[in-house]
Amino acid sequence: MTAKTHNNPVIEKKLIFVINSTFPSYSGGIENWLYNILKSIPEGYTVRILSIKKTNAQPFYDIPLNSKISVKQIVTLRSKKYYELLNKFPFRLIMFVEQIYWIIKATYKLVLDDSEIIVALHSIPTIIPCIIAKGMNRNKKVICSVRGVVGDDYLSMSKYFLAKIYMILEKFFLTKADKVLANGWDTKKYLLNIGIDSTVSPNGVDYKKFSKNYSVFNENSNHIRMLIEKQKGGAKLLVHVATLRGKIKGIEDVIYLASRIKKESQYLNEFYILFVGKGNSRPYKQIAEKLGVLNQCIFLGEIKKVERILHISDIVVCLFRGGGTSQAVIESMAAGKPIITWDTLFYSQIIQNNIHGLLIEKNNFSDMVKAIDKILSNHSLTHKLSKNAQKKAEWFDWTQVRKRLFNEINHV
Incomplete structure (x- = not known):
């Protein structure tokens, strides 16, 4: 907890949100949720965001960067203009290569980062580097905010094998998290069915x-x-x-x-x-x-x-x-x-x-x-x-x- 006395300065908790996207250049459901959370950070916290850098892209969200909020970015294949063209190759092979590279880079950044609490915004692949970093530094705590059923996109495309792999990985890594948040009561039910307890932390509205x-x-x-x-x-x-x-x-x-x-x-x-x-x-x-x-x-x-x-x-x-x-x-x-x-x-x-x-x-x-x-x-x-x-x-x-x-x- 934050300690505040007349003789001592405020000891702030350091928190890092990990998002597997080019936030703040990219807009989507997870990105919009994060943007609205960042609008007002409670006293006693400093917040960092770890995202992917998008070359020559204008920010979609106007992040209030200040002494309490900062952004760290990783350069990956997704940073390049030609990524979407490459991702049209069969089986989306480039996407998997890019994700493995991102996991390695994100793990390195998180191990060096001095944040006490890591919040993974979605499960696979975002939670993977967070749990690895926790394994290398037991003082870190990991919260995972699950944003729906992992593998849903693959299920909708009838790619059941890929969806199954994602779901197996999700269950394994979620069991290693200190706390799991669900973005709805339906997600909470899904998580309960795979043996994961969670607390509902829903989307919001201005x-x-x-x-x-x-x-x-x-x-x-x-x-x-x-x-x-x-x-x-x-x-x-x-x-x-x-x-x-x-x-x-x-x-x-x-x-x-x-x-x-x-x-x-x-x-x-x-x-x-x-x-x-x-x-x-x-x-x-x-x-x-x-x-x-x-x-x-x-x-x-x-x-x-x-x-x-x-x-x-x-x-x-x-x-x-x-x-x-x-x-x-x-x-x-x-x-x-x-x-x-x-x-x-x-x-x-x-x-x-x-x-x-x-x-x-x-x-x-x-x-x-x-x-x-x-x-x-x-x-x-x-x-x-x-x-x-x-x-x-x-x-x-x-x-x-x-x-x-x-x-x-x-x-x-």
Whole structure:
């Protein structure tokens, strides 16, 4: 614990977050969580971040670097501009070579670092150098924040062998950690099934920012302004926030939903689905064109001020999969928007059906269309869902999430 007396200076705990990405240049769920944790470090801590250096990249996040926060970076193949091209080789061989190199370099950095507590942001491969460093210096403590089911990407691509290897490694290294945090109650259940006890430390939301009513859209986007004008004429705007990547993000499902809405909706004559998230939209536009809904699917790319897009929407549709408390869902709740999603633990751990949103049987697109019609034609239901969701989202405000996290760190 931090000691503070009138005669002695404050003895600060040294903490290092280890993240296997090019943070702060890269944005994603883990990166966004870390950025919001760093916004307010409690007294008695100095924090370092160990990440991967990205050559000539501009930071996506404005990290408040000062005497309490610093960043250490490792140069790997991922630092180079040509990495993405190399990673297209069969079996993603370059990725595995790069990861092994990263583990070696990260282990070296952590062994030399004088931080008392290491926080690994996700399990495999991030936890590996942390546990090795702990083995070489018994005074170090390791906390692992598990961010969903490891190997999920490989499972979604039917690469079961690779997923199995990741899961075996995960269980082995998690048993060596001093504390395990889960990013949701579904992740906690998954960990319990493999014999790992954990404490839930969820994602959060800037409640004040997302609950604010933005009466005017100030962004310099003719595209958005055009959609707002169409909305005034009766068109409805649906939003889906997720990276354009793989089946796990549900992009293809949302495009298919658009085709079903077009055919089956009794209420929507004109609608647009706004896809917010980075990634290559070309293959998804091709799918939309084949299904006859290219004009209804609008790919906006990565947007920093997501709250403004949420506030012009009529409904938020969440069809992505994954593990943990989804930040996109929590932000939509804080924005006071009606949410429609699948009835799975990933969503039901946050949303109670017909109270905070509507939960639909997984892959039942016909009922999904009916639910959308139900919300848009029932203003009292929309109001109830929105207000209840917004009230629940307050519990996930970053100030509360941060406080609970450092309470766990204090007791490691």
